[in-house]
Amino acid sequence: MVTFACGAFLASFPYDMFNDAQYFLEQARNSQDRQSECIRWRFLRASILFSLNSIEAYVNTLIIDLLRGWGLNEVAEEYPNTRLSWEKKIDIIIPWLTGKKVDKKQKFWGDFVDARKIRTILVHYCGSAYSDVYDDNAKPGVNLLNAERAHGMVKDMVKHLCELVGQNSPSWVDQATSRTIE
Numbered sequence: 001m002v003t004f005a006c007g008a009f010l011a012s013f014p015y016d017m018f019n020d021a022q023y024f025l026e027q028a029r030n031s032q033d034r035q036s037e038c039i040r041w042r043f044l045r046a047s048i049l050f051s052l053n054s055i056e057a058y059v060n061t062l063i064i065d066l067l068r069g070w071g072l073n074e075v076a077e078e079y080p081n082t083r084l085s086w087e088k089k090i091d092i093i094i095p096w097l098t099g100k101k102v103d104k105k106q107k108f109w110g111d112f113v114d115a116r117k118i119r120t121i122l123v124h125y126c127g128s129a130y131s132d133v134y135d136d137n138a139k140p141g142v143n144l145l146n147a148e149r150a151h152g153m154v155k156d157m158v159k160h161l162c163e164l165v166g167q168n169s170p171s172w173v174d175q176a177t178s179r180t181i182e
Contacts, residue, residue: 014061015172017054018154021047023178025147044147045122051150052119055112055157059089062161066097086116100164108156114140115150 028043060080067076084093095101103109117140121133135141155173162169 012061012170012172014054014058014158015170017050017057018151018172019175019178021050021054021151021154022175024050025151026178028144028147041142044142044144047147048115048118048142048150049122051147051154052115055154056086058154058158059086059094059161062165063089063093063097066165070097094161094164098164102157102164103160106156106160108153108160111149111153112157114146115153118142118146118150 024043024047028040028047031040031043064076064079067073067079090102118133121140122142133141135143137143139146158173159169
């Protein structure tokens with residue numbers, strides 16, 4: 001896994017995104033009064049989007065590490081330029097490198113699919129077509145339940161991917177609170 005020096009500790013990009021998602025989820029939990037509803041939505045959006053960034057960064061770095069492990073260093077170097085879809089990474093590349101498929105019957109997969117729907121709504125917003133995006137009860141909406149599901153999805157999917165490749169999960173997936181980056 002690629003790490004970067006950041007102050008007094010080493011951090012990885014997937015972890016940084018996960019930590020940011022956790023931070024914004026904590027902020028959303030602390031701003032539940034209606035007076036700060038717009039601020040809460042900001043925190044929830046950020047948490048959902050950072051959760052998705054985290055899992056995609058984790059999958060990308062895992063694929064590069066696996067390619068290098070197979071001695072495919074040139075392919076690993078070129079991989080970031082391929083722009084493969086999420087489906088190709090999960091359905092073709094991961095099984096090709098591990099001999100195992102991602103178990104899409106697990107809860108994390110449904111949570112991932114729902115988080116991606118929310119991301120699509122936010123990134124490709126079309127006004128009244130998504131009028132319920134901030135409804136606390138909307139399944140594909142920006143709300144606390146969906147932010148918590150997206151964050152939990154990262155933890156569970158990372159653990160599943162680590163099982164597929166026979167590695168221990170990184171310690172950050174069990175982090176209870178966000179860490180202050182100084």
